[in-house]
Amino acid sequence: MLEIILVSTLNGVLYGMLLFLMASGLTVIFSMMGVLNLAHASFYMLGAFFGFEISRRLGFWPALIIAPVLVGLIGMAVERYGLRRVHKHGHVAELLFTFGLTFVITEMVEMFWGKLPVDYRVPPSLDFAAFTVFSVNYPAFRLFVLLISVAIFIALLLTIKRTRIGLIVQAALTHPGMVGMLGHNVDRIFMLVFGVGVGLAAIAGVIAGPILITQSNMAALLGPILFVVVVVGGLGSLGGALVASLLIGLVQTFAVAFNVSLADLFGTSQLSAVLEVWLADIWRVTIAQIAPIMPYILLVLVLIFRPRGLMGTRDT
Amino acid sequence: MNQSATISSAAPASTRAGLLVRYGIWIALALTLLLLPYVFSSRLALSTMSLMGTMIVFALSYNMLLGQTGLLSFGHAVFFGLGGFATVHMLNLVGGNSYPIPLPLFPVVGALGGLFFGVLFGAVATKRAGTAFAMITLGIGELVASSALILRRFFGGEEGITTDRTDMLRVFGYSFGPQIQVYYLIAAWCFLSIVLMYAITRTPFGRICNAVRDNPQRVSFIGYDPSTVRFIAFSLSGLFAGVAGGLSAINFEIVNAAQMGAVESGSVVLMTYIGGVGNFAGPIIGAILVTWLQLILSDATTVWPLYVGLLFIGVVMFAPGGIAGLLSMQQPLLAARTLHRVLPYYFLMFVPGAVAVAGLAMLIETSHQFSIRAAYGPRMTLYSIPFDVTTLTPWAIGAVVFAVGLWLFLRAARLARNAYDAALPQRGNR
Amino acid sequence: MLQVSDLHAYYGKSHILQGVSLEVGDNEIVSILGRNGVGRSTTLKAIMGDPAPQGRITFRGKPVAGRSPHEIAHLGIGFVPEERAIFPSLTVEQNLLLGIKRGVENPRWSLEETWKLFPQLKDRANAPGGALSGGEQQMLTICRTLMGNPDLIMIDEPTEGLAPQMVERIGELLQEIAQRGISILLVEQRLVIAMRISHRVYVMGHGQIVFEGTPAELLANEAIRREWLEV
Amino acid sequence: MNEARPVPAIELAGVRKSFGPMEIIRGVDLVVAPGERHAVIGPNGAGKSTLFHLISGHYRPDGGTIELRGEDIAGMPPQLINRRGLSRSFQVTNIFPRLSVWENVRCATLWAMGHKYAFWKGVERLDEVRRRTEEILTEIDLMDRADVPAGVLTYGEQRALEIGLTIAGSADVILLDEPTAGMSHAEVERVVALIRKVSENRTLLMIEHDMHVVFDLADRISVLVYGQVIASDTPERIKANAAVQQAYLGTEAA
Amino acid sequence: QETIKIGYVDPLSGGGASIGQIGLNQLNFIADEVNARGGINGKQVQIVGYDNQTNPQISLVQVQKAIDEGIQVIVQGNGSSVAVAVSDFITKYNERNPGENIVHLNYAAIDPVLTNEKCSYWHFTWDASADIKMEALTNFMKDKEDIKKVYLISQDYSFGHAVAGAAKRMLNEKRPDIEIVGDEYHPLVRITDFAPYVAKIRASGADTVITGNWGQDLALLIKAAGETGLDVDWYTFYAGGAGAPTAIKQANLENKVFQINEGINNLGYGPAEERAGAYMERFSSAPVYFPRVFNMMDMVFKAMEEAGSEDPGDFIPKLVEMKHDSFAKGEEGFMRADDHQFFQPLYIAALGELGEGEKFDEEHTGWGWKLAATVPTEDTLLPTTCEMERP
Ligand SMILES: Nc1ncnc2c1ncn2[C@@H]1O[C@H](COP(=O)(O)OP(=O)(O)OP(=O)(O)O)[C@@H](O)[C@H]1O
Numbered sequence A: 001m002l003e004i005i006l007v008s009t010l011n012g013v014l015y016g017m018l019l020f021l022m023a024s025g026l027t028v029i030f031s032m033m034g035v036l037n038l039a040h041a042s043f044y045m046l047g048a049f050f051g052f053e054i055s056r057r058l059g060f061w062p063a064l065i066i067a068p069v070l071v072g073l074i075g076m077a078v079e080r081y082g083l084r085r086v087h088k089h090g091h092v093a094e095l096l097f098t099f100g101l102t103f104v105i106t107e108m109v110e111m112f113w114g115k116l117p118v119d120y121r122v123p124p125s126l127d128f129a130a131f132t133v134f135s136v137n138y139p140a141f142r143l144f145v146l147l148i149s150v151a152i153f154i155a156l157l158l159t160i161k162r163t164r165i166g167l168i169v170q171a172a173l174t175h176p177g178m179v180g181m182l183g184h185n186v187d188r189i190f191m192l193v194f195g196v197g198v199g200l201a202a203i204a205g206v207i208a209g210p211i212l213i214t215q216s217n218m219a220a221l222l223g224p225i226l227f228v229v230v231v232v233g234g235l236g237s238l239g240g241a242l243v244a245s246l247l248i249g250l251v252q253t254f255a256v257a258f259n260v261s262l263a264d265l266f267g268t269s270q271l272s273a274v275l276e277v278w279l280a281d282i283w284r285v286t287i288a289q290i291a292p293i294m295p296y297i298l299l300v301l302v303l304i305f306r307p308r309g310l311m312g313t314r315d316t
Numbered sequence B: 001m002n003q004s005a006t007i008s009s010a011a012p013a014s015t016r017a018g019l020l021v022r023y024g025i026w027i028a029l030a031l032t033l034l035l036l037p038y039v040f041s042s043r044l045a046l047s048t049m050s051l052m053g054t055m056i057v058f059a060l061s062y063n064m065l066l067g068q069t070g071l072l073s074f075g076h077a078v079f080f081g082l083g084g085f086a087t088v089h090m091l092n093l094v095g096g097n098s099y100p101i102p103l104p105l106f107p108v109v110g111a112l113g114g115l116f117f118g119v120l121f122g123a124v125a126t127k128r129a130g131t132a133f134a135m136i137t138l139g140i141g142e143l144v145a146s147s148a149l150i151l152r153r154f155f156g157g158e159e160g161i162t163t164d165r166t167d168m169l170r171v172f173g174y175s176f177g178p179q180i181q182v183y184y185l186i187a188a189w190c191f192l193s194i195v196l197m198y199a200i201t202r203t204p205f206g207r208i209c210n211a212v213r214d215n216p217q218r219v220s221f222i223g224y225d226p227s228t229v230r231f232i233a234f235s236l237s238g239l240f241a242g243v244a245g246g247l248s249a250i251n252f253e254i255v256n257a258a259q260m261g262a263v264e265s266g267s268v269v270l271m272t273y274i275g276g277v278g279n280f281a282g283p284i285i286g287a288i289l290v291t292w293l294q295l296i297l298s299d300a301t302t303v304w305p306l307y308v309g310l311l312f313i314g315v316v317m318f319a320p321g322g323i324a325g326l327l328s329m330q331q332p333l334l335a336a337r338t339l340h341r342v343l344p345y346y347f348l349m350f351v352p353g354a355v356a357v358a359g360l361a362m363l364i365e366t367s368h369q370f371s372i373r374a375a376y377g378p379r380m381t382l383y384s385i386p387f388d389v390t391t392l393t394p395w396a397i398g399a400v401v402f403a404v405g406l407w408l409f410l411r412a413a414r415l416a417r418n419a420y421d422a423a424l425p426q427r428g429n430r
Numbered sequence C: 001m002l003q004v005s006d007l008h009a010y011y012g013k014s015h016i017l018q019g020v021s022l023e024v025g026d027n028e029i030v031s032i033l034g035r036n037g038v039g040r041s042t043t044l045k046a047i048m049g050d051p052a053p054q055g056r057i058t059f060r061g062k063p064v065a066g067r068s069p070h071e072i073a074h075l076g077i078g079f080v081p082e083e084r085a086i087f088p089s090l091t092v093e094q095n096l097l098l099g100i101k102r103g104v105e106n107p108r109w110s111l112e113e114t115w116k117l118f119p120q121l122k123d124r125a126n127a128p129g130g131a132l133s134g135g136e137q138q139m140l141t142i143c144r145t146l147m148g149n150p151d152l153i154m155i156d157e158p159t160e161g162l163a164p165q166m167v168e169r170i171g172e173l174l175q176e177i178a179q180r181g182i183s184i185l186l187v188e189q190r191l192v193i194a195m196r197i198s199h200r201v202y203v204m205g206h207g208q209i210v211f212e213g214t215p216a217e218l219l220a221n222e223a224i225r226r227e228w229l230e231v
Numbered sequence D: 001m002n003e004a005r006p007v008p009a010i011e012l013a014g015v016r017k018s019f020g021p022m023e024i025i026r027g028v029d030l031v032v033a034p035g036e037r038h039a040v041i042g043p044n045g046a047g048k049s050t051l052f053h054l055i056s057g058h059y060r061p062d063g064g065t066i067e068l069r070g071e072d073i074a075g076m077p078p079q080l081i082n083r084r085g086l087s088r089s090f091q092v093t094n095i096f097p098r099l100s101v102w103e104n105v106r107c108a109t110l111w112a113m114g115h116k117y118a119f120w121k122g123v124e125r126l127d128e129v130r131r132r133t134e135e136i137l138t139e140i141d142l143m144d145r146a147d148v149p150a151g152v153l154t155y156g157e158q159r160a161l162e163i164g165l166t167i168a169g170s171a172d173v174i175l176l177d178e179p180t181a182g183m184s185h186a187e188v189e190r191v192v193a194l195i196r197k198v199s200e201n202r203t204l205l206m207i208e209h210d211m212h213v214v215f216d217l218a219d220r221i222s223v224l225v226y227g228q229v230i231a232s233d234t235p236e237r238i239k240a241n242a243a244v245q246q247a248y249l250g251t252e253a254a
Numbered sequence E: 001q002e003t004i005k006i007g008y009v010d011p012l013s014g015g016g017a018s019i020g021q022i023g024l025n026q027l028n029f030i031a032d033e034v035n036a037r038g039g040i041n042g043k044q045v046q047i048v049g050y051d052n053q054t055n056p057q058i059s060l061v062q063v064q065k066a067i068d069e070g071i072q073v074i075v076q077g078n079g080s081s082v083a084v085a086v087s088d089f090i091t092k093y094n095e096r097n098p099g100e101n102i103v104h105l106n107y108a109a110i111d112p113v114l115t116n117e118k119c120s121y122w123h124f125t126w127d128a129s130a131d132i133k134m135e136a137l138t139n140f141m142k143d144k145e146d147i148k149k150v151y152l153i154s155q156d157y158s159f160g161h162a163v164a165g166a167a168k169r170m171l172n173e174k175r176p177d178i179e180i181v182g183d184e185y186h187p188l189v190r191i192t193d194f195a196p197y198v199a200k201i202r203a204s205g206a207d208t209v210i211t212g213n214w215g216q217d218l219a220l221l222i223k224a225a226g227e228t229g230l231d232v233d234w235y236t237f238y239a240g241g242a243g244a245p246t247a248i249k250q251a252n253l254e255n256k257v258f259q260i261n262e263g264i265n266n267l268g269y270g271p272a273e274e275r276a277g278a279y280m281e282r283f284s285s286a287p288v289y290f291p292r293v294f295n296m297m298d299m300v301f302k303a304m305e306e307a308g309s310e311d312p313g314d315f316i317p318k319l320v321e322m323k324h325d326s327f328a329k330g331e332e333g334f335m336r337a338d339d340h341q342f343f344q345p346l347y348i349a350a351l352g353e354l355g356e357g358e359k360f361d362e363e364h365t366g367w368g369w370k371l372a373a374t375v376p377t378e379d380t381l382l383p384t385t386c387e388m389e390r391p
């Protein structure tokens, strides 16, 4: 039991931090610009493929720097020539724009790298077991992910606290014209924020690519869960995103660990015979089986009972 | 651009005169539906039109939320799917026991199913609006779609539940085996749903929905509870989505969990938005166009999602009112009898536009052949011109055609805009 | 300091400003008067670059027209819009901080000093801007613009929605501001105040300037007052 | 003092409201008799609009009672209060910008005319509703702008529409928050005439900073300072009241 | 009609596309071979791809479309869920449109219902059903004394349940001493992190894992296992593609991952090596192939030629009970008339370092499949409950 708990906690934290790494950029964009960037996971995928391509030419470490910068630049171009135009038609239009973008990016990726997974590997310098708990190896690379996530969290927190960019962008949500008339170049700041947010996604891609599978459907696979993280955490709250990532990581991991179903809980009483008939499927479904939908249950519950999210400051 | 929104709120004075026109439109619609199979009689056309009819109902039901009430839902397919499951189970029940119920009545089951779940989930979701609402619906959508895979007895897991529509009581000897009979069944329900949904927009409730979309806070100060309005709209929209689901179930004789999933929910957003949310007819146009694209484009090229994505981005960026929005922009010109003045410019725009699209398609297809389809050799044929993708020429031609087309298109667009402005009747500025 | 000649501006297709010319000198308070809807606000907005102005605008000899709003702000023009445009989700203090421009040295107003202008605001420093009363919002907008250390400040209807004694206070404040070497271009509905503090006034009617002179001259010109000001 | 007083249209007793640590409304007592035109004046930030928000159900009071014709409405949601016959306008224009002017007004009439959430009857066929809408539009002088989206109306027209929305539902208690703010003299006069007309046979409670308007229209005036009513009296006596002079009127009114 | 059109209805976009594309590649390869020889009955063969996005309902639209375009032969394989729907649709279609004959050629969907309860005259399958494969696999396992605790992990859909069910049933029968320490189902292609599942396997103390997982669900599972150093033997159906060999190599699970299949490389059979070699050279960026697709197309073309007709109504009688030397090693297999299941020799192999003279590696890993056991055709025969309605 202790083993399960300890191992699950470790796994949950590691997975949670990976989620946070992916979601951090989305939080930045969503909270600052109010744009629900549906293409975020696509940029993450772009990061992974760039990371793969660069690391097989120049090595992993240069890739870790170059790929996010490239993706960030692409993001800035997208903002400059696409999103900005759409902005004036409101959030729905922005969101749909990014929705369209997901198709385009996926197809582009397939055009360059095909539909099969590419062989993107953990760099040799980090390919060893960092420590072993209950004979489970914890790879150094996962620790590296943890480290990077924490570093990014702190860096973002400082930037947002120390600079007025956050204020300016938030102000521009309601009165963009006025912010300009106060002497701030709103356009450039929006472009920057989007670029940085998307670049963060790319960092996540470079790092997660070797652990997960680098394939053209990786974006579709991860997209929805990232929104759950951001919304459950609360809009505008980086801390919230962190907490939500960890929460989801832990909930999912622990859920998998338990094979309990309603049938097990009720044992073999008379009542349970009746319930079994009426509840049909639900009766035998184990918690482990519903682990993957836990995040969505969490999302719905949180939005009903705490619409601003766990640590959000304003209503979604 | 925002004019599209105001079209729906017709002027009070013109209603009398519009009476005849209005019924005229309905009769024309009914006739069209009736006669279509004679014009497009191939089996492919029949199945395509059946699918379109279903999607029209679905998209219109979605626009009750997005266009009329201002609610962006990411989980609308849930009601489509659940309506379908309700119908399929009822079909199997009735078929299994030979109850005397004819097939054409079954979309009612879908409607009730959609309504039931609309009420159920609406009670939760419509407490909120805006992004929170969107996210709750996303959550509910994912929840239902993934739960469906777990609750295998009701939803049939990945494979879904199948049925046989011909097992029902026959009226006038129609078995509904042949597609043409199914087409007419769908057409009838589609017509009925369109009429009903249109009628709803013209009721006190429909008007208040618009008010809620515009300014929910103010609505509560004129006596209405905005969340009740949303709730009713949500439930009704669930009902019609359920009808669509029922039609789909009858058409395909299968319903599965994927029909409730994010892809389906996303595609109804696409249809509705591309067609235009500000106009009642918008979703109809969108449903027809997108369905057609989905069927045709996927045959023409395997990178069809790329084209859909680009089309969609194009609409969002350049025609946020959707196709119906563009069309209704012409209405004042039509009324002022100045439309003929701009038509040449539209044509002028259309030609280089088509050229640009052709150039772009050439670039895309050439790179596609070069990369993914490399194993099929460097030779390909486009627009019935064979060429070799390893040479520079096709790329250069594609790029040049695209660039020139685009440039001309943009110039023509500017001219067209000026012409449009000039043709627009001057609105008295007091 | 500010020179505007033959300014035209459009909203969509409606031609709102039809050749407006005016100027504001150093340390001068200049008012634009006129009825509702004649285009006074639009004049100020067009000078700020939105809607895009056509015509010649120079500020201290530098061309203004064609620049984007943030560049114009950096030239030293501050603007207090009629609709106030408070950032509702930011606190009062954050609203003020946003008024500060990058790279401005020796600003005339520090946060502390602005608090002094309206002590009432200081009490609400941490309240969200959107929660302020109508009057408080007006104070906040003025202060926010001052934080940007403008040389010319254009104020649109600053006394709207203010209680009588506050109206007085605004009048004094504007004079105080002018004394610190700032020029003011004022759009005002309340003739009494405008006439009292302005050095010169323009009267605007239907997108054009129909009168230019000192307050005394306007007082003397019965015809203009009756036709264009309805008093 | 024993004679039977008619039940007041609005009666507030000990109403309180805080935002965080700040108590904004600090025990307000206010009585508005039926048919009376009552003005609330007071310095900026005194809590006038907040008071309206409390009466109309936009905010929920922390304490005290609010009665509408003798019925306690404190803490009710706005729509319930509205259905009981109280309607209000907003200081910041609050209309349906994308709907036509006609639609704006018609929506505001529907509930009171008993059509509620009806999704089974055609709205165009409701002659009564059409007549009422026409009536209101004529009253606020916007009949010729009926087809225009409300968002493109000029400021003055929007203010008039705001009043139109408020009176359309045939509520007999009406709250107007600074109906004349930002208007030129000529327009102010028009609005005053309009208010005078629509407030006949109704009870009117109004916030206003323009003293000419206040003294012109009001039967009684209450002065709100720092969340408390410091005086509630006839215009003449308010004008003469030293405390009011000092707290509010300054010199301009003189 | 100058060309024989064959409709390929499988995922060509989205998550399933990686596998769907392989089938299409291979069909095209075979068609080109045949066409180079002058076609079938003097007609050229053309493969038309229809993207079904792995969705049963979309598949029906696509099948309908194919039929409307005059296609009578539908090839489909990815996903039993889709196959059941397609087979059902085609059966109904033929019934409702007398005189029209459409056939469903299934090369991968192996849920046993397809050849039992839901069998159809119009459906043929070339991949051994899950029951057949499991029967062979458990026969192989039953002699391994060191297997004590087995963990089952499967995708949560009909096929996964079929695999796990068969495994339980057969192990129980053949090796009652083996303890089933886990019976896990996870959703299809939705899991990104298998670490929790691996932790559970480890905690159960299992020494062997049986899984029917395919695609990324297998690759990710093995990746996660390798990362944390889980030391068990794997018995799989589909470790041959979609990144699984890469993951196995990366996790260094040499000779620990077994696969059962109707053919592997390096069996030293000339014709196969030649043909597969040509294929892999052409599709060098996606060199995976399915031996059964060769079997399938070779047999169908043979039937067409024997019948002198491309109408399924004519050539199906030829296909039923046809004998065929299977692609991998030239050993005989046959189509069983009772249920239209093709029976063929199966090969159990483990992935490991290539030996002398073995030239085919998997996914450029340098490792290849090494034969562990051969299951002759006669040992794969299982009874069927199919009650086929024949026209
Ligand atoms: N955003 C806009 N779009 C279209 N027309 C506008 C817009 N803003 C103002 N107008 C129109 O421009 C004209 C001038 O408006 P402006 O706001 O400049 O008037 P003003 O003189 O400031 O009057 P007010 O006293 O009402 O503020 C008016 O007719 C108004 O309807």
Ligand SMILES: Nc1ncnc2c1ncn2[C@@H]1O[C@H](COP(=O)(O)OP(=O)(O)OP(=O)(O)O)[C@@H](O)[C@H]1O
Residues within 6 Å of the ligand: C124, C127, C128, C131, C132, C133, C134, C135, C136, C161, C163, D019, D024, D042, D043, D044, D045, D046, D047, D048, D049, D050, D051, D091
């Ligand atoms: N939601 C809120 N949160 C915090 N403070 C609030 C809120 N609403 C109002 N206040 C504060 O309450 C006070 C009274 O505001 P209110 O709007 O009632 O003033 P008012 O009397 O209408 O003033 P004005 O005449 O300027 O409109 C103000 O100081 C305001 O900042």
Ligand SMILES: CC(C)C[C@H](N)C(=O)O
Residues within 6 Å of the ligand: E019, E077, E078, E079, E080, E081, E108, E109, E110, E111, E159, E214, E238
């Ligand atoms: C493509 C295959 C791996 C499909 C799987 N055998 C199934 O029956 O579903």
Ligand SMILES: [Mg+2]
Residues within 6 Å of the ligand: C040, C041, C042, C082, C156
């Ligand atoms: Mg103005």
Ligand SMILES: [Mg+2]
Residues within 6 Å of the ligand: C133, C134, C135, D048, D049, D050, D091
């Ligand atoms: Mg107020």
